[in-house]
Amino acid sequence: MRLMLVAGTTRTAAVDGISAAGATPELRWHTPSADAELVRYGRLVRSSFVPVSPTGCPTPALVTRAVVELLGLDVVVCDGGLAKPTGAPTVGFGAKPGHDVRDPDPVPTAPGAFAAAKAFAERLNEDHLVVGETIPGGTTTALATMRALGEPYPVSSSLSDNPLARKEELAEAALAASDLAPGESAHHPELAVRFAGDPVLAVVSGLAVGALESGTRVTLAGGTQMVAASALVRHAGSVAPLELATTSYVADHVDLAPAARDLDLDRTVTDPGFADERLSEYATVGREGAAMGGALALAQRAGALDAVEGRALALLDSLVGDGVSGDTDGDREGTRGP
Numbered sequence: 001m002r003l004m005l006v007a008g009t010t011r012t013a014a015v016d017g018i019s020a021a022g023a024t025p026e027l028r029w030h031t032p033s034a035d036a037e038l039v040r041y042g043r044l045v046r047s048s049f050v051p052v053s054p055t056g057c058p059t060p061a062l063v064t065r066a067v068v069e070l071l072g073l074d075v076v077v078c079d080g081g082l083a084k085p086t087g088a089p090t091v092g093f094g095a096k097p098g099h100d101v102r103d104p105d106p107v108p109t110a111p112g113a114f115a116a117a118k119a120f121a122e123r124l125n126e127d128h129l130v131v132g133e134t135i136p137g138g139t140t141t142a143l144a145t146m147r148a149l150g151e152p153y154p155v156s157s158s159l160s161d162n163p164l165a166r167k168e169e170l171a172e173a174a175l176a177a178s179d180l181a182p183g184e185s186a187h188h189p190e191l192a193v194r195f196a197g198d199p200v201l202a203v204v205s206g207l208a209v210g211a212l213e214s215g216t217r218v219t220l221a222g223g224t225q226m227v228a229a230s231a232l233v234r235h236a237g238s239v240a241p242l243e244l245a246t247t248s249y250v251a252d253h254v255d256l257a258p259a260a261r262d263l264d265l266d267r268t269v270t271d272p273g274f275a276d277e278r279l280s281e282y283a284t285v286g287r288e289g290a291a292m293g294g295a296l297a298l299a300q301r302a303g304a305l306d307a308v309e310g311r312a313l314a315l316l317d318s319l320v321g322d323g324v325s326g327d328t329d330g331d332r333e334g335t336r337g338p
Contacts (some may be wrong), residue, residue, distance in 0.1 A: 001129070004077075013028045030049070030084050033047055034051050039077070042318075053281075058316055065315055081098055081135075095199035101171075107197055108194060113199060131220055131294075134200075146231055273305075
């Protein structure tokens with residue numbers, strides 16, 4: 001089994017009021033690169049800050065890393081359009097950072113990245129692939145992608161209050177800019193992502209389609225962004241069993257049942273039961289990300305769920321002890337090696 005984290009960026013994250021995946025719009029540009037290092041190594045390498053929300057809630061990547069350590073998981077980081085360098089080794093598929101979803105062609109590398117990721121996954125020869133994502137602004141691009149496919153499902157938010165109406169406006173603007181009618185990209189997933197999505201969705205869906213076609217069990221580890229990825233998989237023609245593993249924080253925020261039914265998804269929801277205030281804030285801010293939901297599901301199946309909180313807090317304390325926080329300007333590159 002492998003845990004694959006697809007890390008990338010979209011200029012959509014700079015839109016005011018749609019993302020808490022970074023303390024400021026500029027820092028959101030660095031979040032995926034730092035998340036990749038945290039999940040891969042449990043510490044920062046080139047990045048100089050731990051991604052936090054504007055309220056100070058730490059990145060879910062810490063929870064994912066805690067599970068990686070507890071279960072000894074094999075982690076592969078995929079470059080799904082990173083804008084800033086990361087110290088984590090990555091597998092690349094030609095994805096470049098996404099433009100604002102309201103641009104006429106926001107993800108021109110999507111078709112090629114989808115095809116390359118699909119071919120890669122077909123040759124992996126794994127029994128189980130768990131695929132997660134880290135991309136600020138990704139729920140907005142996920143919504144626009146689903147509207148391009150003709151899918152009606154809502155998305156969640158990393159913010160305490162979900163600005164869904166604003167995201168719908170952005171999705172409408174995205175389709176208008178690309179001269180797409182809702183549903184016009186049905187059964188053409190690579191085009192839906194190219195004209196209304198982000199590069200991470202292209203890589204995630206390509207990996208899932210390729211793995212499923214090779215007989216590999218696939219778990220999409222995340223929330224409503226992975227609903228969009230699931231829709232892309234189905235529109236690519238795959239009918240193989242597919243699992244969506246997320247947190248109770250997302251499931252309590254958005255009704256996932258209609259999408260799970262219509263897209264034929266095995267839905268797994270895990271409540272980590274976090275008590276410490278630094279992690280319990282995920283219930284209202286963050287909710288999901290960096291494969292946290294999938295990692296927690298694996299921990300629960302292994303009987304290790306109760307140990308996750310302590311390990312995550314130890315990781316957070318070690319990072320604070322190193323003098324690393326979310327308050328830097330994000331322009332420095334650290335010198336700590338793996």
